[in-house]
Amino acid sequence: MSISVERYRAISPSEFFYRNKEIAGFSNPARALYQAVRELVENSLDATDTHNIYPDIKIIIDKEDSSEEIYSVYVEDNGIGIPPNHIPNAFGRVLYSSKYVLRQTRGMFGLGAKMVVLYGQITVGRPVEVTSSPRGFSKIYRYKIMIDIKNNEPIILEESVYPNINGWHGTAVRVFLKGDWQRSKNKILDYVKRTAIITPYANILFKDPEGVIYYYQRLTNKMPKPPKEVKPHPKGVDLETLKEMIVRSRVRSLKDFLMEEFEGVGEKTAEGIIRLAGFRSNQSIRKMSIDDLKKLLDAISKYEDLRRPSADHLSPIGEELIKIGLANMFKPEFVDALTRKPIAYEGHALIVEVGIAFGGSIPEAPFPEEIMLLRYANKIPLLYDESTDVSFKVVSEIDWKNYGVEFPARLAVLTHVCSTKVPYKGVGKESIADVPEIEREIENGVKELARRLRQYINRKKRMEEEIKRAYTFIKYIPEVARGLSIIYDGSQNSYEIIKEKLFNMLREKVSVKNIRSIDDVVISIE
């Protein structure tokens, strides 16, 4: 037996991510173009609505080469901007991020934009162009940056400063990359549209490479309340996070550490956990071994007297905005939405929101599996892997007949899962696993809205029946009046009187508000 010797070599995070680009969604040019739009738009939204700014977002995709599939993606926002000294690292160093606190944002680790830059750099070789000005800055900063992959460092190719005359703030990014517009067109249009549905407080302009402009105008001044930053809940941390937290912590003893760094832990709780884990209160956290930390985690998971995780760091869209978005996009005859109460999922708070729209311009679904399903996780539209998503399971398993919905039906169901821990299925983060707690939340929410829909449908049916009834009678009135008047005395006068009498009788029985006269309904055959 020969001994094989593995050679170990450290690789930089940039290199690692480049080698595993599928994980980040850059598996082919079509998907990469879609992913680039997504990452940049999500950063733009995080830079605006999370900071109480009404988003104004401009997206432009241009084809840069007539023979090759090279595109530029330009995304501009009016957000908080990036301080100039951070710009090179924000776009040129992987794992450099402002997003290390715990609150709901669209991107979690700040990887997205860098993957776009990296992908563009490898496929086209042109630098990313970043223009930004933080709020209150009198200058606009402009950079052309590439990434030194081996050393995970930004290479600044160009740096310029302009006066900020109009008080603009925000960030504009342009990347060049190999893409495939034809094969990503539907997904990108869908993505922008679905983003617009849940951000009716944003102006979103999108110009595609064919020159077509899609403009989603701001419909409301209401915005979701921005998420607060919170400390992690004890039940929501794993070994790695715990290690990280110990390194960053400024306190020394275990008791102080628990009370200082975690949400909902007071003196009593801290002492309870420490007793359960078998440590002393003044145990130095820096001296704890891996086994000690495991013991601590074990005690936390067994400790029952913990407060539920707070949901203050979550930012649900809200019922009103969901309704506005759905109503504007589909002009449906019925729309409703529901934000469920927060639940705890593995130490993290989780909120499910659902919306239903019925009728209007929603495409007709021949059966429940084809119902238009608008899935979102942390305000990000999920477009791929629909059939493996928990929402799909819930929506297609509901017996819609019980709710008065007859197929084919124009029905759209929106689901939004927001949490600092969303159980995605697979690495693409495009579908949510059918975890029982979440499934129950979605199911209860959709069913509640379906019940309201049923009420609407029943009411509508009753009204239609009423009107139909009126028409059954009204169309025969002239014939009956004519017949009776012939036998009565054969005069035109008695015909008119009988006709009027019958019509008045009908009006007392059924609602015929919009019919003024029988002659509006029964028309001469000539």
Added chain:
Amino acid sequence: MNTYSSKIDLEARKKVSALFREKFVNIVDSLFKNVEPEMLIPKRTLSNTIYDPVKKLLLLGDEKLSRKFFDMHESRKFMQTILMASIIYQALINNEYPTIRDLYYRGKHTIRYRSYTGKIEEENTWDEQSESDSVLRDIEVYTNLLREEMLILSKEKGKVVGNMRIRSGDDIIDLSKMGHGAYAIEPTPDLIEFIDVDAEFVLIVEKDAVFQQLHRAGFWKKYKAILVTSAGQPDRATRRFIRRLNEELKLPIYIITDSDPYGWYIYSVFKIGSITLSYESERLATPEARFLGVSMSDIFGDPQRKKKPYLTETERRNYIIKAKEMDLKRARELKNYKWFQTKEWKREIDIFEEKKSKLEIEALTSKGLSFLMDIYIPTKISTKDWIE
């Protein structure tokens, strides 16, 4: 007014149109008193068809249908009924004689309307004649007037010859001088006046072909009979005509049909009325009519009564037709009708179900027309071998 119309017709019209008008003017009068338009019409359903064992007739029961204009399910029928009534009324006062086909065409037209969806829709007052026929029947029971009384004509079907004279319209017709033809029984038999008759009985033959043979052979002269054919299922005029011959002239009525469940039912329509038109039984049915043949025991004999068959085994073998499942099913239905639950009919149906065979009248002429005319019929009558 048509001055060529007969006086009898004009008087009938006057009387009937007044009765007719009253029934419908009621609806208008009520309407002016804010009463929603409604007609109470006796139900023409099987469940409301009752066999009266005393009168021996199929009669309409007391159940009534409320036909309201403001009733989703009756509104269209209401409209059709009024439409039909207005056409009949116009014909009555205009001295016209529409057929039921005419009524159908006169009433059929398109109602065009803008529906609640805004779409222009079209609907015919009625599509099929079955619809206009149906409301005509409703009007008959609603007004208690038969269509013949309302001077509505139907196709003549029944024929009669015999030694008798009648007045039809302004003419006197001698039914013994019809040559090879015969008098077609008019659709308004109540307007016929019997002048004189020299006959001892009436013989009805279901089949026109057999009627013609008996007529040419001089059956009615030789046996002093009035000879009638219904040419299949009897129409109303023929039934009314027979009823009058029986009721007013006291002539016994004998009926010969094919020997099968359909022949039996033709007989029962003459005698007690039909299920679909039970409302007219009281005026159309002839409870005293007798079923002369061809009976099952005429073919197969009846050992219990020591009756010999009219046909030998070899003779009947050539004419016996195997009964089909349809025939057997019909026989089972007849057994459920009360008026077929007599001893005699039970015997007939039992033989039929046992032998599973049927036979047409023509089988009897195979032994020569004279066998039917001079042996079969006279023997059956003289030995009283009929079913009441």
